[in-house]
Amino acid sequence: MKQRRFWPLLVGMAAACLSPALAHAQDSDAELAKKLSNPVASLISVPFQQNYDCCYGPEKGGRYTLNIQPVIPLSLNDDWNLIVRTIVPIVKQEHTQPGDDTAFGLSDTTQSFFFAPKAEHNGLVWAIGPAILWPTGESDLGTKKWGAGPTGLLLKQDHGYTYGVLANHLWSFADAGGHDRPDVSQTFIQPFFSYTNKHATTWGVNAESSYNWKTKGWTVPINLSVSHVYKFGDQRVSLGGGARAYAAQDGVGPEWGLRFVATFLYPK
Template identity: 50%
Template sequence: MRLQSLLVLIAAGGLTGKATAQEADLAKQLSNPISSLISVPFQFNYDSGYGPRGGNKSVLNIQPVIPFSIDKDWNVISRTIVPIISQHNIAGPSGTQTGLGDTVQSFFFSPTQPTAGGLIWGAGPVFLLPTATDSLLGGEKWGLGPTAVVLKQDGPWTFGALGNHIWSVAGESNRSDINSTFLQPFISYTTKDAWTFGLSTESTYDWTGSQWSVPVNFTVSKVAKLGKQPVSFSVGARYWAASPDNGPDGWGARASITFLFPK
């Protein structure tokens, strides 16, 4: 989805109107990665500057988040990331590839209530599934490791961090092993009109190649309704503060639409 198209949808959705109490509450829940809210984001990212030919990559992440109740004290939250990728010359004159990338599946076991100090937390396993439809769209490795998130919501503010570490455990022997740490500190401010302003990084450290990838993201989102369906629209920009020698580089763009299914 192009940025212009998303802006048209935002205007058509009446996002400049007064938000209801439910929309403001949904906006706050969305700032919590492990809230008890079913959501299905479609997140589009565009980055450029790959390799010596300045290649580019577009990624549509389909990211369903589904919470399950274990008992009155515990929930388990399933977070899935399925990327649909289109890329051009990301490794020199490598041509164009389009298809599925590797899937990341996380499960967070989380208490139903915050701690006495107001902390919300969850932890569990993360799995890397080699679902890529082209060898240049994925690592061709199975992987697993731990994942955790901790955050606090104080009035309109939400701040915390999510992280995981993935080791490859099987897959094509001629491909590089995966030994990767992902860190996502975040902070956001949600208004009474259901606007949310967010700042985060999605940093990855490749222990095999000793390289950082650090995009800094700024996003603006708004919860509204399309008919009776609650949705969140978001646009944003990001800057690559650090990346491997083959890119990406400079500025990138992000836009998303998230369908919300409150209980």
């Protein structure tokens, strides 16, 4: 795969992998855990989210996905932040149909640009901006389409509780070598709820729901998770895991899944 296809990702990922010296000593672990529950918090973080889903198709094939998800907050002025959230998926897909081969490589990248006011009102946070679908996926793992659309977030935090919804919609607008591929029109809706205690442990539940307007089908995984912020020397890391069941699925699966996340934190 040509490296020029990755240029929009490299800047964000390089900026995310900053020195742990950025850590601010007065940021408590509990406060960092609370910020992690806010997708547009002013916190540089680099999550490595590992997922295993089973079982796809008549062959009951599994799918392993490593999502590298750097989050970069940028201060635009006294009133506004720009938060760049990038999801780079590395996928191994086992065969799902008789005669299928195992596929391994990059899937398509989603990059969101949230404009968020710095001021909060009674713990209420909102953000809005564009989302871009980069056709970085291998032939068997991507759409081969350029896509874009709006994204938005609304949440409230109060006494350790965080609840809200994150959403976007992506339309394809150009081919990237996939003239025979269907167009993309997909809505993503993620309602979420979590509680963070004073010991920096967070319990959460969310539904990473997506609706494909071309196939007219929903995929709705319900995720249960728990995480805790640890300190290794000067580096703070949130480690967490969980499981999910699928309330709805578009097509051939999956049925259930597992998740482990390691998030490296770099407070500003």
